[in-house]
Amino acid sequence: MKTLRVTALLIFLLPTFQAWAQAPESLIPRKVLFGNPERSSPEISPDGRTLGYLAPEQGVLNVWVRTLGKTDDRVITHDRKRGIRNFSWQYDSKNVLYTQDQDGDENWRVYQTNVASTQTKDLTPFAKVRADIVALEPSHPDSILIQLNKRDAKLFDVYRVNLNTGQLALDTENPGDVLSWQADHDLQVRAAQVTTPDGGTLIRVRNNAKSSWRELMKWGPEETLGVIVDFSPDNHALWVITSLEANAARLLAVDLATGKRTVVAQDPQFDVSFLVTQPRTHKLEAVVFLRERRDFQILDPALKADYEALKKLRDADISNISRDLADDRWVVTFEGDDAPIYYYLYERGAKKASVLFSSRPDLEKYTLAKVRPIEYTARDGMLIYGYLTSPAGVDARNLPLVVLPHGGPWGRDAWGYDPYAQWLANRGYAVLQPNFRASTGYGKKYLNAGDRQWAGAMHTDLLDGEEWAVKQGVADRTKICIMGGSYGGYATLAALAFSPDAFSCGVDIVGPSNLNTLLKTIPPYWSTFVAIFHRRMGEDEEFLKSQSPLFKAEQIKAPLLIGQGANDPRVNKAESDQIVAAMRKNHKPVQYYVFPDEGHGFARPQNRMAFNAASEEFLAKYLGGRFEPPSEAERKLLESIKQ
Template sequence: MTTSLELCPPPLIPRETLFGNPEGDSARVSPDGARLAYLAPHDGKQSVWVRTIGARDDRVVAHDPVRPLPWATWQGDGRHILYLQDRAGDENYHLYQVDLEGGAPRDLTPGEHLRALPLALDARFPQEALVTLNARTPRLLDVHRVNLAAGLAELDTENSGDVIAWLVDNALVVRAAVAQVAGGSYVIRVRDGASAPWRVLDEVAFADGAPRLVAFSSDDRALFAISAKDANANRLVRYDLATAERVVVLEDPEYDVERVFVDPATHDVVAAAVCKERLVWAALTASFAEELDALRVVDDGDFSIEDASADGATLIVRYRHDARPEEFYAYDRARHRASFLFCSRPPLLAYELAPMRPVAFPARDGLPLRGYLTLPVGAAPRRLPMVLYVHGGPWYRDRWGYEPIVQWLANRGYAVLQVNFRGSTGYGKAFLNAGNREWAGAMRTDLLDARDWAVAEGYADPARIAIFGGSYGGYAVLTALAWTPDAFACGVDIVGPSDLRTFLAAIPAYWEPMRQLLTERVGDDPEFLKSQSPLFRAPSIRVPLLVVHGANDPRVKQQESDQLVEALRGSGVPVQYLVFDNEGHGLAHPANLKRFAALAEAFLAAALGGRIEPPQPDEAFASFLC
């Protein structure tokens, strides 16, 4: 017997509502706590806007008519905004400065084929910024000190050739680094000042993972880091710089510490969060416990502290939910009061979104696997068409919270299963290391086990399951279809590598310090890599495949998709190939994302039988098909 709910599917959510520009994102507070900078659309592209908190005087201060701006923040003087931009997705970011009182933006890191990323900004040093920049040699990111008044960047700290991360102290001096040394292990190096020699504070085995530098203590006598040394999961630890003694500050036996908040008023580490099924914060000082309690009351979403004023009196807090878009608040610590700033996508509030629930099941070898299941609204949860949505990285993890791809698929009638397969982060080093050199091995079979679990539980119709993913997730799509041709009805591969040999031979120059990590986690023997590459099993693929790539992808070159599509077409496999000339590793332009979604929606419906929104005039994709 059917219910009325089953007979009344929810209205189709327009692709524009799901994939168009968010109306507000990435909020940052000015050093004095009076104004807000945020990303929002202007003439169709994400731009930087500024407004007074509590007023409606919003105005655009930075805009690129060609490409969306991905990141912006305040300069310490409160008069300038700093932002990043690359060219057509090449990820060679430059740091720009714009004066709120007028004038053209200034490129602070000019030059060709350079990659600049912010390392440190501090309102106590309003005319300085530290950036990592590969100006001296393409493969190494040195630290440069930028004079923000003069617009000049000078070499500050040279990379010795093995450094993969840097940290500055409270005087804006580079005093800590993480390096991967011969043999693959990591060392934390520190020094007592800008002219002092480096020394090793600690050594960390490769199996423990790369330690993550967090902050110096307020007196600069201790260093906080996140590390799994002598533990399974990443812990927050404190090193005494004089004695090298290491003390555990926060730990969980199974899940990694993921976030840390440093109070800008005191420069103390006052809170940290562990990502379990959801994000769980813990206060590290008695005084900040009251703030966390107040933030938990504001909203039932998972929150993160995105920014703070220079005196720490105003916090910018983002709340993430599974079935509604993100929301941003300004929190007044003196009054313990939160003020709503904006919702990222207000039009979505008119629709009923699908809740996401945590799931767990064993892999075929008994390893516990965890993930999230999203079921379509208005449908009985039995024998549904399903999409197995595979995250990229692969050293990443799916999390609870709103995800536009997931909600799009659920709204079209599909169950969506996301699994954190072995090799994913967040679940401790044993789980991470279980994925070493298993890209087409146990990592692949974990995905098959997730599929089989959904079928056994009755959620999924075994004849109507697709696999869909980007980057490593795209590679996982290809291996699933090549190794087990009958397991899925179709696949969607976005920027996935097809031949691990050509992929690793073409990594960006600035990834070279990570070469040992790639060797240990992926492999280096050419015959082994060939055996793990779906390109050489392409004739085994029998179901329809949609392949998508950005022509300027610096991580996974377009060659990876070109050679795959050529092999598939030579074998008579039905494949559609979509290439965007103005994209890199993924789709940054909402217009391209909507074009892709329009094509993918019809593609999935043909194989699985889901719902389709009629094509819109601005979603034409034929000219991008190859």
């Protein structure tokens, strides 16, 4: 699919609540949930002969390969620090490409590893420069396009890289306002997306690399966060996802010569989320909507039989399909709610599939919780969607509750396996994941209802979800905590500061506390869409101050746990420092851990497991759930980084 997304320790229970008289499920060790997967993210080589995947080597995720039909698995990369989190095949099937940063600074470099020799080459060896892959094309297997902010830290220019020699040459210079680039199927940059000063979007195109740019279409700031997806197979039209002239974002084919817009796929409520295209011809075969679950709208009848065959394999959603160029072999990813992620090899001609592996086989011996789509009515009458996960093996009645808002905030939670929801449910908590207003995927009315509402209606949507869970009989009103990362961390701070009696405790991971300082310290390369922040968050300093938990820190009553990466380029460490200082000045209870080798979140498993050890011990203290005590190594790490 081309989508344009240690031995278990002694366990003990704190005095808990009535539900656990029903013989709770076994405690799942943190390592099983949050350690490295055994194998994950498989991708088939373009020639269909080799499987690449991620797996640990010496405790660090690296790229491995296996000849399909054999068991000759071997590691080809040798990262020793953060681990590799994504890779792709070159179209020659002889090399793989991956990106890596330094301690979470998000200044990615692009690396090339030869499968036969295992030699790795840094294609973008530039300090304090971010590199992203813009395009690969099967008809041009010896080149790729990348973008670098080397000339100007605020702007990305496009460079062409010769994959045989490593030679890099400037291809397209950013005129000063381009947010993103799109290449056609001849690997020519012919479309650019620009954020206008009011937060709207402008699409520019050109006939070829020597032609001048011209405006193709534009839309205002009230539309969804639209995007250029791809060129049509003949390069004569542009596929664009936008809510222009509709509520939900539709897929449009926009003729490059005339500007005529043709609706290809749409839904009145849900945005088009992904496209499925044929790997060599680029023919559009399906679109995906994220409803309660993933829903494929098949556009090419030739794909229907394959999709029907795949649906019968598991009660799970298809989240990725990696295909060889002959389109004979597919590697299909299935994500269910109560099982690890499974990967299948599908032989298209025979319509037969076989299991390759699951991401976490150690998890299969445990009973996981089911995830239930829910909806509730906010205080202003707006219908809010989300998901509820309750502990397996017990009645979902009068449980302690963790409200788990997602990050973004322009994103959403979806049905499927979520290690955090499963972890919390296994510890005895009901878990509510509200897709509060401003979440994406539900159309522009839903998105726009969150404009300038970070501490307003977006905040009260969480309170209304909490109240819904209590009235449903699921949650014990006296035992409710809020926990989240990034925007979810902000939501945690806001909940405790603006509604100090609503929650028993809070866990904030890399959340901003002051919206003014947040916007002043964002990465320089976000300058091309800062107008969207101003539109969605607000621009006036006094208004942003009124939405900032830092200035209501004296109202916080509930205990707070904070985790922060020292190198976070999005939410600067100072965001956590200042709320911690304010709380301590007011003699408020706060625990604070700063990881010196992390950025916006915790990529290294040992850091992730250590903070989660602190989190579950913290939650158990205030909500009464179960917890796995920290290991000696985790305790030492936490002691060394405690602020």
